[in-house]
Amino acid sequence: MILTISQIIGKIGESIEVSFSEQIENTTGYPDVVCFSEPVEVKGTLTNTKKGMLFKAEGKIEAEYLCSRCLETVKIPISFNMNEIFYQAGSIERENEKEAETFCDNQIDFTDIIQRNILANLPMKVVCKEDCKGLCSKCGKNLNEGQCDCNHTEFDPRLESLRTLFNVDEEV
Ligand SMILES: [Zn+2]
Numbered sequence: 001m002i003l004t005i006s007q008i009i010g011k012i013g014e015s016i017e018v019s020f021s022e023q024i025e026n027t028t029g030y031p032d033v034v035c036f037s038e039p040v041e042v043k044g045t046l047t048n049t050k051k052g053m054l055f056k057a058e059g060k061i062e063a064e065y066l067c068s069r070c071l072e073t074v075k076i077p078i079s080f081n082m083n084e085i086f087y088q089a090g091s092i093e094r095e096n097e098k099e100a101e102t103f104c105d106n107q108i109d110f111t112d113i114i115q116r117n118i119l120a121n122l123p124m125k126v127v128c129k130e131d132c133k134g135l136c137s138k139c140g141k142n143l144n145e146g147q148c149d150c151n152h153t154e155f156d157p158r159l160e161s162l163r164t165l166f167n168v169d170e171e172v
């Protein structure tokens with residue numbers, strides 16, 4: 001996701017189009033994402049302003065998740081807007097540089113900013129539908145496809161241990 005910007009270097013007011021599409025294969029660092037089922041698509045402009053290179057663009061991608069209740073595959077479209085200045089490295093104070101987007105020579109690398117925007121827009125918890133019934137805790141059947149024959153009225157051992165804990169606390 002690197003763009004050569006020699007055409008607009010030194011020409012304040014000039015801009016170039018930014019448009020690329022790239023498959024993200026590595027999902028390390030993207031919690032719970034199984035894969036990206038569509039490439040990230042970015043479309044916008046990069047303008048040479050007095051301050052730096054102003055990057056204005058829209059991005060979109062599609063992430064594949066597993067429903068947190070029934071484990072079915074769920075595809076989530078994600079879109080985001082970017083509006084950020086890339087400063088020439090060395091042109092601003094070093095302290096500010098840590099937090100700012102920078103570039104050196106005649107290239108801008110968009111990898112970080114795109115990664116950050118995808119991350120900021122990923123959903124926290126994914127369900128295939130609001131009323132997903134999930135899997136039976138005993139036989140594992142997907143309850144969206146119908147009831148199973150298990151007896152669900154017995155007490156849940158996890159709840160029982162919580163209750164015990166609670167009682168202990170009360171006696172102290
Ligand atoms: Zn589900």
Ligand SMILES: [Zn+2]
Pocket residue numbers: 136137138139140141148149150
């Ligand atoms: Zn069951």
